[in-house]
Amino acid sequence: MRPALALTTGEPAGIGPELAAQLAATGHAGRLVLLGDETLLRERGAAIGIHVDWPRFDPERDDDVSVLHLPLPATSQPGILDIANAGYVLQLLDLAIAGCGNGTFAAIVTAPIHKGVINDAGMAKGFFFGHTEYLAERTGTAQVVMLLTGGQMRVALATTHLPLSDVPAAITPETLSRTLRILDVDLKRKFGIAEPTILVAGLNPHAGEGGHLGREELEVIIPTLDRLRAEGLKLIGPLPADTLFNRKQLAQGDAVLAMYHDQGLPVLKYASFGHGINVTLGLPLIRTSVDHGTALDLAGTGRADPGSLRAALDLACELVQRQRS
Structure with missing residues (x-):
């Protein structure tokens, strides 16, 4: 049956x-x-x-x-x-x-x-x-990951339905690590990608501009990505979100991790609205x-x-x- x-x-x-x-x-x-x-x-x-x-x-x-x-x-x-x-x-x-x-x-x-x-x-x-x-x-x-696919993109979110003012505090080494591990595992298990590469967006404009536009990249995101790379995850970033979503950049990865809801989803929905798909990873x-x-x-x-x-x-x-x- x-x-x-x-x-x-x-x-x-x-x-x-x-x-x-x-x-x-x-x-x-x-x-x-x-x-x-x-x-x-x-x-x-x-x-x-x-x-x-x-x-x-x-x-x-x-x-x-x-x-x-x-x-x-x-x-x-x-x-x-x-x-x-x-x-x-x-x-x-x-x-x-x-x-x-x-x-x-x-x-x-x-x-x-x-x-x-x-x-x-x-x-x-x-x-x-x-x-x-x-x-x-x-x-x-304990933690799930929202992933949307469409327009030849896969975009996952580090945070989901939060007020923008609450996003920086919600991005911690622990939550970011769990999110990236879940994304890596389910790209392998559910989507059949043997060695996925994940493009990671920065939180701040220009990915923090070396600390001049915010310190979350320096204090949280970069150290976390370095630790996960040492575990074997293939990660690129943090990348400035305003230039991440171009064809040449996207061709380097299998999925994008955006830091918050309206950082990644407007681009994907513009490219695929009416035919996009929301997948919950980690369940x-x-x-x-x-x-x-x-x-x-x-x-x-x-x-x-x-x-x-x-x-x-x-x-x-x-x-x-x-x-x-």
């Missing part, structure tokens, strides 16, 4: 349900299990011309598409957030995580969720930062996702592009196959 891939359909008021229905109704890789309310999926599919009823998920059957039904607490309207459904969104993730843990699912592919409504509903312990942090907490993983499971948000303004219109979700599903299948080979 083919491995089953869990697709969490995300925020019910967003484009996730219709993208999932669109993807399931067309050619796709793997054995796809849609996690969500089956009535919602049927209605959102019908709204964009997809009239297919998929069977309920049965782990003993090899259906191309099936639905693991979780009922919505409240009726959802396209584009209109409802805090009554915030818990449903997290339950979908919990079902997928549990399924990966017991072998029912081989990977998780996630449609977009809306952080604001989850926080407004008070559903998470403390502040809800997003999929990456939630998956880490639920799997008991005890395979997880891929779209590179965009819930797009409430497009929900229910049929104008949302499933390209990123399709790419995420294709990559999840590729990673599963590599893991099993």
